[in-house]
Amino acid sequence: MVNTLHLSGTSYEIGQKHGILAKSQIHACLTNYAAYFANAGMSPGDVKLFAQSFSTSIQKYAPHLHDELRGIADGADVPLYDIVALNARSEIALAARPKKAGHVQREDDDEEEDLAVPADGCTTFAETTTSGTQWLAQNWDWQTSQLSNLVLLEIELPASTYPPTSVTHIKTMTEAGLLAKVGFNSAQTGVCLNALRATDLDKTKLPLHVLLRLVLESGSVADARERVQKHFGGGAACYGHFGIADGSGHAESWEIGPYGIGIIERDAEGRLYHTNHALKPHLKINEVIWLEDTKDRLARIKHLVEKSNKKFDHAVSADQLKERIFSFLRDEDNYPNSICRSNDTSQPGLLGEMQTVFSMVMDLSESKAWVSVGRPKQVLEEFALVF
Numbered sequence: 001m002v003n004t005l006h007l008s009g010t011s012y013e014i015g016q017k018h019g020i021l022a023k024s025q026i027h028a029c030l031t032n033y034a035a036y037f038a039n040a041g042m043s044p045g046d047v048k049l050f051a052q053s054f055s056t057s058i059q060k061y062a063p064h065l066h067d068e069l070r071g072i073a074d075g076a077d078v079p080l081y082d083i084v085a086l087n088a089r090s091e092i093a094l095a096a097r098p099k100k101a102g103h104v105q106r107e108d109d110d111e112e113e114d115l116a117v118p119a120d121g122c123t124t125f126a127e128t129t130t131s132g133t134q135w136l137a138q139n140w141d142w143q144t145s146q147l148s149n150l151v152l153l154e155i156e157l158p159a160s161t162y163p164p165t166s167v168t169h170i171k172t173m174t175e176a177g178l179l180a181k182v183g184f185n186s187a188q189t190g191v192c193l194n195a196l197r198a199t200d201l202d203k204t205k206l207p208l209h210v211l212l213r214l215v216l217e218s219g220s221v222a223d224a225r226e227r228v229q230k231h232f233g234g235g236a237a238c239y240g241h242f243g244i245a246d247g248s249g250h251a252e253s254w255e256i257g258p259y260g261i262g263i264i265e266r267d268a269e270g271r272l273y274h275t276n277h278a279l280k281p282h283l284k285i286n287e288v289i290w291l292e293d294t295k296d297r298l299a300r301i302k303h304l305v306e307k308s309n310k311k312f313d314h315a316v317s318a319d320q321l322k323e324r325i326f327s328f329l330r331d332e333d334n335y336p337n338s339i340c341r342s343n344d345t346s347q348p349g350l351l352g353e354m355q356t357v358f359s360m361v362m363d364l365s366e367s368k369a370w371v372s373v374g375r376p377k378q379v380l381e382e383f384a385l386v387f
Contacts, residue, residue: 008156015068019075025149025176026076032145039350040093051081053203054088061232064160086177088207095201095238122194123297123339124243126251128270136245137325137361138192141341144353151176166219171385180213182360186387187219188247190362194274196239197288202258205237221250235260241274247364259284293337304328322361329359330376340377
């Protein structure tokens, strides 16, 4: 079963409890990511240098979260920089280059981007129904070995959260030792994540997983955007996609990176779709497409939604709407590189070890979510989250 951590107290105490309660999982994460970083060409020394830089950035922009990271490290009895590296694992493995760890890397760099880095998949969908309810969902596709290291964080935010927020509680599915990933909060704001691989990197900005937590400390989509732009550096250390929505029927796609936030508005039907390539026109990004199926999955989920919409009456129960979205996430067209992804045995080593690790469907207007652990076609565990 997924390890559920009920966390409260000061920021440090929240982290320390996290570290104690998930100690064995955190150690397993560190082992797995040591192999992952090495596969990406990063030595332990490289990783430590990056972690030191990101620790400085986190302390500058979000000192309460730096305190929480210290608590995780102390609780798990590991060095602080190991925990920072976990929370910056996208930046270290997907954007950084071992020989040129400068602070912004650009397309005119003379190094070749030819490392066989395991891909971080994911398919995200958001929809505002005709009745005004806001849905947000995704499959999180990642290394199969991380299935056993999943945790559900149920956090009561401390008074020290900066800047002050209307949010009191957060529920997020993530990996042990990380501050957040996919989830929602007591103010009906939710967030999803899709990896984008690009060579752009700015170590003076915040890592993606730290920003995910800061979004979850926001009271609405607009509040999240204002907080990131005003208080948290205006962008991210590397590129990623955040699907953000709230219970009032607002939703945006953010392609966020070192140069700021590229915002993609909902389409005419009130929907957002995203996989693992940039969609914002004229976005300043030096992108590396390392998942050829990303465009296929995007086209496929649009097809499934449009096909479903022709015969689907939105004036039905929330359970039926939830099952409709899960049916998209179970799709196996182009298997094993499908929306419901499975390990690809034709690929060597870590490259072939990626599947849908969990799925989450959120009904933000009703402050509910449903989690399916494992491939949604072969569920290992299911549970509901309610505020």
